[in-house]
Structures are given as structure tokens and as C-alpha cells.
Amino acid sequence: MDTEGPVTDNSDPTLLESWKKVDVALGKIFSPGIRNLIRDDSGKSFKMSWFFLDWVGFRTNPVKRKLGYHKIRDHYTKTWSAQIKQFSDGMYWHYHHPPKDGVGNHWETDWLWSNQHEDIMNHLIIDRKFYPTIFRAGGTIENNDASLWLENHIPFDFSNRAPFKNPFLDWSRAPKKWGVYHPSRTDYQKIGNMKRAIARSLDLSGREYTIPEEEVEAAFSQAMQTGNAIFSVFSHDYRDISSQIEHFSLILRDMRKKYPQVKFVNATAQDAINRNLYPTKNIPKIDLKIQKGTKGLTIRLLSAKHMFLRAPYVALKSKNKEYSRVKVARMEDNTWVVDHHALRNGEKIGVAVCDTRANFAVRVLTL
Numbered sequence: 572m573d574t575e576g577p578v579t580d581n582s583d584p585t586l587l588e589s590w591k592k593v594d595v596a597l598g599k600i601f602s603p604g605i606r607n608l609i610r611d612d613s614g615k616s617f618k619m620s621w622f623f624l625d626w627v628g629f630r631t632n633p634v635k636r637k638l639g640y641h642k643i644r645d646h647y648t649k650t651w652s653a654q655i656k657q658f659s660d661g662m663y664w665h666y667h668h669p670p671k672d673g674v675g676n677h678w679e680t681d682w683l684w685s686n687q688h689e690d691i692m693n694h695l696i697i698d699r700k701f702y703p704t705i706f707r708a709g710g711t712i713e714n715n716d717a718s719l720w721l722e723n724h725i726p727f728d729f730s731n732r733a734p735f736k737n738p739f740l741d742w743s744r745a746p747k748k749w750g751v752y753h754p755s756r757t758d759y760q761k762i763g764n765m766k767r768a769i770a771r772s773l774d775l776s777g778r779e780y781t782i783p784e785e786e787v788e789a790a791f792s793q794a795m796q797t798g799n800a801i802f803s804v805f806s807h808d809y810r811d812i813s814s815q816i817e818h819f820s821l822i823l824r825d826m827r828k829k830y831p832q833v834k835f836v837n838a839t840a841q842d843a844i845n846r847n848l849y850p851t852k853n854i855p856k857i858d859l860k861i862q863k864g865t866k867g868l869t870i871r872l873l874s875a876k877h878m879f880l881r882a883p884y885v886a887l888k889s890k891n892k893e894y895s896r897v898k899v900a901r902m903e904d905n906t907w908v909v910d911h912h913a914l915r916n917g918e919k920i921g922v923a924v925c926d927t928r929a930n931f932a933v934r935v936l937t938l
């Protein structure tokens with residue numbers, strides 16, 4: 572779910588325009604009645620993957636978004652945290668790159684003109700002790716600049732919308748198989764040797780669209796022939812999608828009858844990719860320690876063997892509440908240092924690392 576909060580758009584009266592209305596729709600998705608429409612082979616109800624967005628970096632707000640850091644995510648953690656836990660949902664990151672004209676509902680394809688993505692990461696790390704390890708691109712707009720940044724920061728990406736293409740986004744050359752691929756450095760749509768993995772997800776529904784049955788069947792057929800498939804659909808929290816989930820559950824029910832040999836598992840975005848890429852190998856939990864000394868801040872990992880990042884991501888919050896990213900120097904295999912010249916008393920420093928399975932650890936310290 573691209574989790575964006577309420578929106579007021581006169582051209583589409585079906586969109587939910589207040590938190591009150593969004594919460595009524597969410598109440599259905601967070602009810603056992605809807606969740607149990609799709610149970611897997613072991614009886615577990617379906618899981619939601621919430622990709623939270625921060626509306627920041629925009630100068631105007633024509634459709635009345637809830638602007639500001641953490642506004643959307645905090646609404647969910649305040650209102651729905653018990654249900655998110657109850658259903659073992661995933662909490663991830665959705666990001667809209669701000670447009671150069673600053674207009675709140677315009678798209679932007681130039682990833683390099685603004686560093687807003689890292690600014691939001693800095694806030695998430697320091698304020699919420701959260702590091703995003705699974706990503707969905709705003710409008711599913713991706714290009715090689717974004718892909719290279721993601722390669723250095725975020726292991727899993729659920730943005731492949733193949734074969735969709737319009738003037739802003741292009742997934743026309745990307746794999747149409749229901750699973751993951753490691754992209755090429757020179758073309759994010761081609762299979763290559765990047766570490767990061769991209770999974771496919773298609774629109775559950777729009778104003779005049781529902782997921783075609785052929786796509787659901789393609790996933791089952793692929794699972795039967797190759798041994799696995801990850802099937803995923805996406806929507807937005809400013810729509811009431813309960814009736815579309817009901818409709819989709821009937822398509823799924825028929826397909827499971829048609830393909831009884833296919834084992835069906837409900838999973839979060841993270842679980843689905845891990846089951847696909849690493850079906851048997853477990854790795855140790857991240858052991859991250861940070862310590863302030865006279866030379867600066869020392870960052871230690873017990874083992875960096877399965878780390879996804881090349882170096883820990885370090886964010887700083889100054890006394891006058893400015894957020895920035897800080898460079899780290901590698902000292903030994905598992906040790907990094909932030910030089911004391913970069914640090915001042917009273918500042919907050921946040922250190923984040925993540926592993927290849929999209930687990931993360933964050934430590935925050937006041938200097």
C-alpha cells in the first residue's frame with residue numbers, strides 16, 4: 572500500500588479527503604473479516620506492506636496533502652499499531668521526489684536536482700529510529716540515477732510495474748515474470764549484477780482498472796513450472812479498496828482450485844523476497860555498537876559479512892534542529908569512525924546499518 576494519507580481532488584470524488592474517511596476504509600482492511608478473505612495454506616490471513624510517504628520538499632499543496640515529516644507514518648503508528656502487529660504487517664518506505672516547480676501534485680524524473688531523499692532518511696533515523704530497507708518509487712518513477720543511489724542504500728525495491736510506460740515512467744523493458752531480479756548498472760530494467768533486488772507489483776485497481784485474471788494465472792503457472800513466484804498488487808490508502816480486495820479474493824480462490832499443486836503463502840514484501848532469494852540460509856542478527864570517545868564516534872559491527880551498505884549511514888541533528896548526513900571512515904573490517912571535528916556537544920547522532928535480508932539496526936546518541 573502506497574500510504575499517503577487523505578487527498579482532496581475535485582476531479583476524482585472517490586478519493587478519501589480526511590483522516591476520518593481514510594480510517595473508516597482502513598478499519599475494513601484491519602478487520603479479520605477482510606483479512607480472512609485470503610488465507611494461505613497454513614490458515615494465515617493476508618499481510619499488508621505499508622510504504623509510508625513524507626510529503627516534504629513541496630512548496631504548494633493543491634490537493635491538500637498532509638505535509639510534514641512523519642505525518643503519515645505517525646498517524647498509522649498512533650491509530651493502527653495494534654492491528655499492524657496483530658496481522659504481522661510490514662512497514663516500509665514510499666518516496667515522491669519533489670518537482671523543481673515545487674507543486675505538490677507534480678511528478679519529477681530528475682533524481683539529482685534535490686537531496687530530499689537523504690533529508691527524509693536523516694529524519695527517519697534520528698526521530699523514529701527507522702531505516703528504510705524496502706522501497707517503492709513515487710508514481711513507480713525510476714531511472715538509472717535513482718537505481719544507483721538505491722544500490723548503495725536500500726536492498727529491496729517493489730517498483731517494477733512492467734510493462735507500463737508513460738512520459739514519466741518506463742518499465743516496458745523490465746521482466747514481466749512474477750519474482751525478483753538484480754538490475755543492471757546501465758539499465759535498471761535489465762537483469763544485471765547489482766546487489767539490490769527489484770520485485771514486480773501491479774495496480775490492484777484504479778478508476779477504470781482491476782488486475783487482469785491473466786496476470787494472476789501467470790503467477791500460478793510460473794510457480795508450478797519454476798517452483799516459485801511472488802505475486803503483488805498495490806493501491807493507495809486514499810481509496811476504499813475493500814470491495815476490490817473481495818473481488819480479487821474470488822479470482823485467487825478460483826486460481827488456487829485450478830492449480831492445487833501450488834503452495835500458497837501470504838507474506839510481507841520483505842518475507843516474500845527473502846523466501847525467493849534465500850530460501851534456506853539464515854544469518855545472524857545485526858550486532859551494532861556505537862561509542863563516543865575523544866577521537867570521535869566509533870561504530871562497530873560484530874560481523875559485517877552480510878551487511879548491505881558499504882558503510883554505516885550516519886545522520887546528525889544539530890542543536891538548531893538542522894539535519895544532515897555525515898561521512899564515516901573505515902578503520903578495520905568491522906569498524907568505522909566519525910571524526911570528532913564533525914561533531915559538537917548537544918547534537919544528536921544516528922547510525923543505521925542494514926543487511927542483505929533487509930533487516931536494519933539503528934542507534935541514536937546525544938553527544
Ligand SMILES: [Zn+2]
Pocket residue numbers: 573575665667708709710
Ligand atoms: Zn505515491
